Amino acid sequence: MVPGFRVRIIPVMGSIPAIFGLVMSSYVVTQLAGLQVETEPIINLDIDHYRVLHQRLIEHEESLYGTAEEVQVDVEEVMYIAKELWHGRSARQQSAKDVGRGMWRSVNELMLVRWDQTKPASVSNLVLLKFNEADEHESRTLDDIKEKEPDFFNRVASVLKRAEMDFGL
Template sequence: MARIRKGSVVVVGCGGVGSWAAIMLVRSGISKIRLVDFDQVTLSSLNRHATAVLADVGTPKVRSIEREIKQIARWVEVDARIDIWRKEQGGDLLEGADWVIDAIDNITTKVELLKYCHEHGIKVFSSMGAGAKSDPTRIQIADISDTMYDPLARSVRRSLRLQGVPSGIPVVYSTEVPGDVKLLPLPEEEFQRGNVKELGVFDDFRVRILPVLGPLPSIFGLNAATWILCELAGKPIANPLPTKGRKKLNERLYRDLQHREQKITGQIINKLPFDEDACGLLFDDIHRGRSAVPPHAIPSRPALVRWDPAQPLALGNCVAMEEKDADTHVKECFEGGKRPEEVWGEECAGVVSRRKEEVRRLEEWVL
């Protein structure tokens, strides 16, 4: 407990995720915390912010959290900064931090903060996107290099890798593939008033709202707080649930599909049009871990195979089957010239059609 009390944490981004992390850190014994956020409480944030109430609308988020912290433990040293983190003066806001929590939702600033911390040896824990999610069982902690399916994590991972930071940053994220959700539209009258970009606080910050289910950001924030508390106490979470526990399966699905395509085309194929993670997404999320062939059982040895011989290989033209059924599919449809519906029936074809539509909707989020 003494180690935790001596800890100093900086929370950058004090919305739904950051506010919950900050409050739980204080409740758990942290005695020094800095809150960094330029934004104000809005009506739309009341469903997820840890401390904001109706009277706080229009006031800085950091002030709302600061007020609550003082009511919980008035001896805690709170440094509330109504500011935005910028790499040009990043060191000032992070000075003295044992840990930094990144709860920023702007990808450019997020990547800059993570890179800065990595380059300067500052321990940082990052939260990925909690918006458009609803399944708490899919929330995971992993190194940024091991994240999968999460669109924000994918973008952050790629950007960091290009800038020489391939790994070494723990994150909380969700493996849930977002459903049919979009940024909430602005009322027509806002467009009639003029340039809607002027509604944003900064040029590269969105002015529309992504739907957020209230409990999810709190779970992300509590994961961040728990990780840091364990680290400060000298009891780190040594073996978090392997978020890529199915990595070997995904790799095998990819490799087997690659070999199957080589057999079909008679050519050496060095790379498929999608990666191992996409194979896992197709099997686990699109096909629910089941065969497309009735009665849609869980395959003992799953395989992916191109569905329509007349179309090129793509996620929407690839289905999950038992391996022996995939071999039959190649023999009957690619070598024998039969249509897939002739071999597997209309029910199977209907399932494949619905799965193809799901892929179409999900590609804009994940791929």
């Protein structure tokens, strides 16, 4: 708390005013503290978007490896990967640039691909990338990415580690 300022909590009735009050008080406190807060967009795609991502993954695996036997995720796990891990945007995109209709359009340009091509397509080995990024990713080795783009490599490794922990792998 910043010295000289007093924060007063006023009880409110009902959940919407309470949520609004909580958001506003959080905003005021972060502004007083000089903190910059970047909010995450709320990603609410319908189940058809996740089915499309899952189907793209299967088709891509079949075209690249001749089979989709190593796809170890279902539509619900694709939902977790796209929504919780990658926030509905490419792993190469660090912050939310597209919101609203722009985000809906960008989702249609995304696909799931293996991070490590030597391992199966599982919850802890899939990244969400744009089509052209997926092609580039698959033409490189992880060692090459680690050497030339260490920040990107470490960020993706961290996100995939979270998936391992969330799924107890």
